[in-house]
Amino acid sequence: MKKIVTLIFVSALGGVLTLGSYKLFIEKEPQLIEQPKQETPFAVPVTYTSTNLGAETSTDFSAAAEKTVNTVVHVKNKALVSSQITLEDLFFGRKSAQRTQVGTGSGVIISPDGYIITNNHVIEGAQSIQITMNNNRTYDADLVGTDPKTDIALLKIETEDDLPYTTFADSDSAKIGEWVLAVGNPFNLTSTVTAGIISAKARDLDGDSNIQSFIQTDAAVNPGNSGGALVNTNGELIGINTAITSRTGSYIGYSFAVPSNIARKVVRDIMEFGNVQNGILGISPRPLNTFTAERLGISETEGIYVEEVDEGSGADAAGIQYGDIIKQIDNVKVSKFSDLKGYLNSKSPNDKVNVTLLRDGSSLTLPVTLLKNETFAIPELGVVKNAKPQDLKNYKTDNGVKLYRFMSEKQASEWRSYGVNEGDIITNINGTQITSIDDVDRALKNKSAYEPLRIVLIDSKGEIQRYSLR
Numbered sequence: 001m002k003k004i005v006t007l008i009f010v011s012a013l014g015g016v017l018t019l020g021s022y023k024l025f026i027e028k029e030p031q032l033i034e035q036p037k038q039e040t041p042f043a044v045p046v047t048y049t050s051t052n053l054g055a056e057t058s059t060d061f062s063a064a065a066e067k068t069v070n071t072v073v074h075v076k077n078k079a080l081v082s083s084q085i086t087l088e089d090l091f092f093g094r095k096s097a098q099r100t101q102v103g104t105g106s107g108v109i110i111s112p113d114g115y116i117i118t119n120n121h122v123i124e125g126a127q128s129i130q131i132t133m134n135n136n137r138t139y140d141a142d143l144v145g146t147d148p149k150t151d152i153a154l155l156k157i158e159t160e161d162d163l164p165y166t167t168f169a170d171s172d173s174a175k176i177g178e179w180v181l182a183v184g185n186p187f188n189l190t191s192t193v194t195a196g197i198i199s200a201k202a203r204d205l206d207g208d209s210n211i212q213s214f215i216q217t218d219a220a221v222n223p224g225n226s227g228g229a230l231v232n233t234n235g236e237l238i239g240i241n242t243a244i245t246s247r248t249g250s251y252i253g254y255s256f257a258v259p260s261n262i263a264r265k266v267v268r269d270i271m272e273f274g275n276v277q278n279g280i281l282g283i284s285p286r287p288l289n290t291f292t293a294e295r296l297g298i299s300e301t302e303g304i305y306v307e308e309v310d311e312g313s314g315a316d317a318a319g320i321q322y323g324d325i326i327k328q329i330d331n332v333k334v335s336k337f338s339d340l341k342g343y344l345n346s347k348s349p350n351d352k353v354n355v356t357l358l359r360d361g362s363s364l365t366l367p368v369t370l371l372k373n374e375t376f377a378i379p380e381l382g383v384v385k386n387a388k389p390q391d392l393k394n395y396k397t398d399n400g401v402k403l404y405r406f407m408s409e410k411q412a413s414e415w416r417s418y419g420v421n422e423g424d425i426i427t428n429i430n431g432t433q434i435t436s437i438d439d440v441d442r443a444l445k446n447k448s449a450y451e452p453l454r455i456v457l458i459d460s461k462g463e464i465q466r467y468s469l470r
Helices: 002-026 062-071 087-092 260-273 290-296 314-318 337-344 389-394 409-417 437-446
Strands: 072-082 098-109 115-119 128-132 138-147 152-157 179-184 192-203 214-217 229-231 237-244 255-259 283-287 304-309 325-329 352-359 362-369 375-378 382-386 401-405 425-429 453-458 464-469
Touching: 062 072, 062 179, 062 192, 062 229, 072 115, 098 237, 115 237, 115 260, 128 152, 138 260, 152 260, 179 237, 192 337, 214 237, 237 260, 255 260, 283 337, 304 314, 314 362, 325 337, 375 437, 382 409, 382 437, 401 437, 425 437
Parallel strands: none
Antiparallel strands: 072 098, 072 128, 098 115, 115 152, 128 138, 138 152, 179 192, 179 229, 192 214, 214 255, 229 237, 237 255, 283 304, 304 325, 325 352, 352 362, 375 382, 382 401, 401 425, 425 453, 453 464
């Protein structure tokens, strides 16, 4: 018994010593591990109204779409184009063969009796034009007229029934941020509708002063939608979809439309006169920016600086002067040249406009009567102008237009070295007798791309000079 107690005591003592040694030499002190604090997200309570939600809850496009889709048509044109000459053609002495090329786009019916507006580039060079309605009915269309400068064309189809049509809205009153629909018929199936907002107005795509300003929108527009309708939420026409900006040829977020006020004016002129009658202000403009303002020694960086006033123009008669800065025309603010040009493109000769300008720091509003354009630019020569009877008498000729000004100092220097100066009278271009700038326009349009420009003019000495330009 004594041995058993001794054995238990020794075992217990060994266990205590073992545990103590472990605690002292082996076991490490516990480490404190810090857990990251879980912050409760800070939230600001917001009460959403219908204006905070998307278009799907705040704006219903169905009425505008239903009103428009049946007025937008598919436009198909057929043109004859020359095929490239192959080595086989050269070997056998064959001429290049002609083949039929088909182009497509969209158009908008603008009257119940079948007038349709589209883009000039959709039907340019067409031998025949075919229209397909949203109900799959097909009609042959006649070309009434075109205006390449604004890229607008007018077509006409004959039908016994009144057609659905889209009415024009005032594009000047359209606002940036306003919802719009782009409606086209690109695939000859049925009309397609996309939605977006007006991103900008009076957009100038290439800086060419002969091009009007565009409405920019982010409504998706792809090839085939050209000539289609841009409408507001009432289904009223505020633009004709015309162009996209893209490196791939597909839509990437920027599309452009000819404003409805310009399109309507072009259509009206084509129907009444057969061509477009532009009302001009009669100034040589210089758009302002920081660099230009510094060179001119002025503080204004927005508006149009008047560099020259055309003699006998509406601006001249109204008292507009060199150095004036145009800030507004009627109710349209003028920040850049496309603002001014876009508004004037919707006006006709004899229309009256109020021009607000700065002169010597003071604001002044002058009423101006727009006149018919009497100048025309010949890139190889300069700007020509309708000659007055006294001009013709001075140069002893019965017909001709006056060389009004050169386009640059370099061009002026070159022509003056040949004895050609401002004021000389051009009497003939490529065999066409010239009596007005309309004759000049017609002569240049009839000239083929490979034909030289042949000019006959009378100089200040009364001598007849002939030039052939390539």
